[in-house]
Amino acid sequence: MAEITKLKPGRKGAKCPICGRPPEPAYRPFCSKRCADVDLGRWLGGDYRVATEETPDEPDPSGQLAKKE
Numbered sequence: 042m043a044e045i046t047k048l049k050p051g052r053k054g055a056k057c058p059i060c061g062r063p064p065e066p067a068y069r070p071f072c073s074k075r076c077a078d079v080d081l082g083r084w085l086g087g088d089y090r091v092a093t094e095e096t097p098d099e100p101d102p103s104g105q106l107a108k109k110e
């Protein structure tokens with residue numbers, strides 16, 4: 042039923058890890074400087090915006106939390 046391999050390796054289909062668009066050679070593996078900056082910001086863990094740490098404390102709307110192990 043479920044197709045396991047949809048992404049075949051070897052295919053020249055590297056995508057921008059940020060938005061999934063075809064990368065530009067100048068900004069590989071990203072498609073643009075914008076996406077490169079986004080990735081860079083992630084790596085640095087710094088936000089240009091106000092640093093507001095989001096606490097994973099939001100209640101699950103479905104009421105189905107992860108299984109307790």
Ligand SMILES: [Zn+2]
Nearest residue numbers: 057060072076
């Ligand atoms: Zn991109």
